[in-house]
Amino acid sequence: MIPLSSEEFSQLASHIESISGISLDRSKAYLIESRLSRVVRELGLTSFRELHSRAVADLSRTTEKQIINAITTGETLFFRDNTPYELLRQKILPDFIGARTRQKRIPATLRVWSCACSTGQEVYSIAMLLKEKLPQDGRFRTELIATDISDAALDKARVGKYSTLEVERGLPREKQQRYFVRDPDCWRIRDEIRAMVTYQKLNLLDDFSRLGKFDIIFCRNVAIYFSAVNKAQLFRRLENSLQPDGCLIIGATESLAGATTNFITKKYLQTYYYGLQE
Ligand SMILES: C[S@@+](CC[C@H](N)C(=O)[O-])C[C@H]1O[C@@H](n2cnc3c(N)ncnc32)[C@H](O)[C@@H]1O
Known part of the structure; x- marks a missing residue:
């Protein structure tokens, strides 16, 4: 590993926060050291100081992409925590x-956004569930948008190929049989599920109003990496991306505490989720 001085930590941590929102305090210096040493070497550089200078000077933003691919934590699994999916179901x-039947707004399109989708397990779990639970008689259509800041994560998500270990983390055996094809070296999600999802690269610090309004937003396990200020701003901006009767689902260990928003907390069984003030 390449050694990281205190000054280099400050420069890189502040650069990383400005490009991604990911806030790293000094206890996370090892993350920069362990994850970015490879980027330093791959670029033929010898120090983190050089990496920072290169990132700032690189107008093509290729270095920025490499830093983001390396520093982001893509930890995810199918049907993570299970309760959000039971809530959905x-x-x-x-x-x-x-609601749409009573309002006579049929055919209706259910728009869902997985806003930090990592390698796709979250949005594919939602897609499998919708396939089974939404009437397939033409009354309901779906639009699933999945976004992430990491090109590397999005590339893997789009391909939809997973190792045995990855499919065995969270995916019920019956869904593995029904929705995956066994390739020689991996499990490949069936095209009928893959085709339900549209992927786009998106940094949650940027304006996302162009994506339109959603009925359901999954914003799980990403705001935990942000500073309190960025987290509060993100949740306030998400309000504008939700339909009036839409809902926001966050991570099992997360809360909106400290973020002044217009969301109201809802609870079903033991699961909290959020809607807009009526
Ligand atoms: C721990 S994963 C969570 C994946 C999934 N939502 C889940 O809960 O299983 C966090 C994801 O957030 C993404 N991320 C981090 N900062 C981001 C930002 N500013 N904009 C969009 N995505 C970001 C990372 O690339 C990573 O894929």
Whole structure:
């Protein structure tokens, strides 16, 4: 590993926060050292100081991409924590179907956004569930948008190929059989599920209003990496991306505490989720 001085830590941590929102305090210096040493070497550089100078000077933003691919934590799994998916199955989808039917807004399109989708397990879990739980008689269409800041994560998500270890983390055996094809070296998600999702690169610090309004937003396990200020701003901006009766689902260990927003907390069984003030 290439040694990281205190000054280099400050420069790189502040650069990383400005390009991604990811806030690293000094206890996370090892992350920069362990994850970015390879980038320093791959670029033929010898120090983190040189990496910082190169990142700032590189107008093509290739160095920025390499830093983001290396520093982001893509930890994810199919049906992570299970409860958000039970919430979707038992409450949010029946409510959506009931509301649009009563409002006579049929055919209806259910728009879902996985806003830090990593390698795709979250949005593919949602897609499998929608395939099973939304009536397939033409009354309901779906639009699933999945975004992330990491090109490397998005590339893998788009391909939809997973190792045995990855599919065995969280995916019920019956869904593995039904929705995956066994290739010689991996499990490949079936095209019918893959085709339900559109991927785009998106930095959550940037304006995302062009994506339009959603019925369901999954914003899970990304704001935990942000400073309190960036986290609060993100959740306030997400309000504008939600339909009036839409809902926001965050990570199992996360909360909106400290972020002044117009979200109201809802609870179904043991699961909290968020909607807009009525
Ligand atoms: C721990 S993963 C969470 C994946 C998934 N949502 C889940 O809960 O399983 C965090 C993801 O956030 C992405 N990320 C970090 N900063 C981001 C930003 N500013 N904009 C968009 N995505 C970001 C990372 O690239 C990574 O894929």
